[in-house]
Amino acid sequence: MKITKMAIGSVAALVGMTGLSFADPDEDSLTINGDISIVTETAAPAHAENLSTIYSGWRFRSDETQAFQMDDFDNPGMIGVENATVDWETVDGSAGKSCSSCHGTPEDMAGLRAEYPKWNEEKSQVTTLEMEVNNCRENRMGAEKWKYTGGKMTDMIALISSVSRGMPVNVAIDGPAKETWEQGKQLYYTRFGQLELSCANCHEDSYGMMIRADHLSQGQINGFPTYRLKNTKLNSVHARFKGCVRDTRAETFKPGSPEFVALQLYVASRGNGLSVEGPSVRN
């Protein structure tokens, strides 16, 4: 009896092993414009207790898709960055200010993308870059808010992200942000929808496997905003979250909602150590 059990056990181990070799991301390394080295693989931070190594989603894509991101001219996401460079200088609203009136050049924003979402002392909450942009627009410029996942907003986040490329993601999860982070973690492991799937079911338990025709990544968000070949535009983190939750056949949270902000902080923290890549290119 015991022998049979062991035999079954070893068969299961074999299946598991073939599964694992299939699950490996590829071995390619990423340098943008022959200049910016991107860390696409590193040891998982201690608080991502179920992962040993973290990988950028870039490593799970085909060579052709990967190539898009290696040169800014080939990266269609840079069109959004260019558009945002114009918006950066454009005066809007009753205060007669543009982004550059206070913030100088986009390059002065280097490092921001790596730290957000971040605790905002004044607002007593964790805020995202999108929230900060709209805070500036409403309260400092006297301009209309931008739609949270709209084109102009996502382009602007791509611009702010592009000047931080190569810097390691390093969001703070302690201190006042801890409570939000805990909430995000809980959401990450909660099963939603008719399919009863949590984020972890796909992106932690099953990354590297095929979900129909797609190679499942760890769901890292260091590459956002992401230019997706399937919809030929830059996609924001919350728009992607919404798509994922929808695919579990659940009612989704709204982009910009406290739930998604918490989830974003938690998911970002799982990528602490990977390089900022946005705007990245994925399928």
Add this chain to the structure above:
Amino acid sequence: MASGVKPRVKVPKKASVGETITIKTLISHKMESGQRKDDDGNIIPRSIINRFTADFNGQNVVDVTLEPAISTNPYFQFEAVVPESGEFKFTWYDDDGSVYDTSKKITVG
């Protein structure tokens, strides 16, 4: 009328005699196929870039007809052996009659 149309090209500034250079071109354009319908069921009119040309020192070297199946932001990459110093001129023709062009100089030697 397509909005946000902007041509971009990448041509090396210098090349040696007989060298094969790579030229990359991209124009941001939504390339509306004319096959899609809006929320009310009306057909969204076709609006695409229908022709792309590249000239070197006034002589045509590339002439492409684009069809509606070509997706957003058409990208062309091609190779060239440049015989002499001069100027590349790239031209895109829009369905709405607009013509977009941009030029790049290259030094050979």
